[in-house]
Amino acid sequence: MLRLEKVNKYYRVGTHSLHALRDVELKVADGEFVAIMGASGSGKSTLLNILGILDDYDSGDYWLGDTLIRNLTERRSANYRNRFIGFVFQSFNLLPFKTALENVALPLYYQGVRRRKRNQIAGQYLERVGLRDWSEHTPSEMSGGQKQRVAIARALVGKPRLILADEPTGALDSETSAQIMDLLSEIHQTGITVLVVTHDAEVAARTSGSSGYATARSSTIVTAGASNPKLPAMAGPRWAQSSRCSCSGSRSWS
Ligand SMILES: Nc1ncnc2c1ncn2[C@@H]1O[C@H](COP(=O)(O)OP(=O)(O)OP(=O)(O)O)[C@@H](O)[C@H]1O
Numbered sequence: 001m002l003r004l005e006k007v008n009k010y011y012r013v014g015t016h017s018l019h020a021l022r023d024v025e026l027k028v029a030d031g032e033f034v035a036i037m038g039a040s041g042s043g044k045s046t047l048l049n050i051l052g053i054l055d056d057y058d059s060g061d062y063w064l065g066d067t068l069i070r071n072l073t074e075r076r077s078a079n080y081r082n083r084f085i086g087f088v089f090q091s092f093n094l095l096p097f098k099t100a101l102e103n104v105a106l107p108l109y110y111q112g113v114r115r116r117k118r119n120q121i122a123g124q125y126l127e128r129v130g131l132r133d134w135s136e137h138t139p140s141e142m143s144g145g146q147k148q149r150v151a152i153a154r155a156l157v158g159k160p161r162l163i164l165a166d167e168p169t170g171a172l173d174s175e176t177s178a179q180i181m182d183l184l185s186e187i188h189q190t191g192i193t194v195l196v197v198t199h200d201a202e203v204a205a206r207t208s209g210s211s212g213y214a215t216a217r218s219s220t221i222v223t224a225g226a227s228n229p230k231l232p233a234m235a236g237p238r239w240a241q242s243s244r245c246s247c248s249g250s251r252s253w254s
C-alpha cells in the first residue's frame with residue numbers, strides 16, 4: 001500500500017531548522033490496521049500529513065502504491081488524495097454551518113457529483129455510521145462521538161483505499177472512543193487500510209497486535225498493527241524485525 005524510505009522533514013522556523021522526521025522507514029501492506037504511537041512532538045502528525053499528501057518532505061522516498069509521491073503539483077496531489085485517501089482528525093474538522101448530510105457530501109461536490117446523487121450517497125454513508133436520522137442536524141447539535149461518525153462517513157464517501165486518522169479519539173471519553181474504534185475496525189474489515197495515530201495504548205491495542213517498533217535518538221514512534229484482526233495480540237521487541245511494518249523517527253534541532 002505504502003512505503004517510506006529514509007524520509008526526512010525539516011520545518012524552517014526563523015533562522016532555525018527543526019528536524020521533525022529523521023530517516024523514517026515505514027511499510028504498510030494492503031489491508032493492515034496500524035497504530036502509530038509516539039511522544040508529543042515526535043512527528044506523528046507531520047508523518048500523517050506527508051502520508052496524506054497534505055505536506056511535502058525534504059529527502060527520501062514516499063511510494064503510494066506504485067507512485068513516487070514527490071514534488072507533485074497541487075492538482076496531482078489533490079487527485080491522489082481524492083482517489084486514495086480519507087482523513088479523520090481529532091477535532092472532527094466539520095463545517096459548522098453545514099448539516100451532517102452536507103458535510104458528508106462535500107467530497108462528492110468537489111468531484112463534480114450532482115446534488116441529488118451526492119445527497120443520496122451521503123445518506124447511505126450516514127446510515128452506515130448509524131446517523132441517518134441526524135442528516136439535517138448541524139455539528140453544534142451533535143455529541144463528540146456523533147461528530148466523529150460524521151467525519152468518518154465523510155472520509156469514506158470517496159471510497160478511499162486508505163484511512164488516515166490523527167488521534168480520532170483524542171477528544172472523546174473512553175466509551176465513545178471504543179465505539180469509534182469499533183467503527184474503524186469494521187471499516188478495516190471491509191478491506192480498507194487504516195492508520196491511526198494515538199496516544200492511547202487501549203486504542204493501539206485495538207489494532208490487534210504490535211508489528212514493529214524502533215527507537216531513534218530523541219524520540220520513538222511505535223507502530224502496532226495487524227493485517228488480520230483475529231491475530232492474537234503480540235508485543236515486544238521480537239516484532240521489531242518484522243518487515244510488515246516498521247517505523248522510526250526522531251527529531252532534533254539542527
Ligand atoms: N508547521 C510547523 N512549523 C514549524 N514547526 C512545526 C510545524 N508543525 C510541527 N512542527 C514541529 O515539529 C515537531 C513535530 O510536530 P508534530 O505535530 O508532527 O508532532 P506530534 O507527534 O503530532 O505531536 P502531538 O502528539 O502533540 O500531536 C514539533 O516539534 C512541532 O513543534
Ligand SMILES: [Mg+2]
Binds near residue numbers: 044045046166
Ligand atoms: Mg499530532
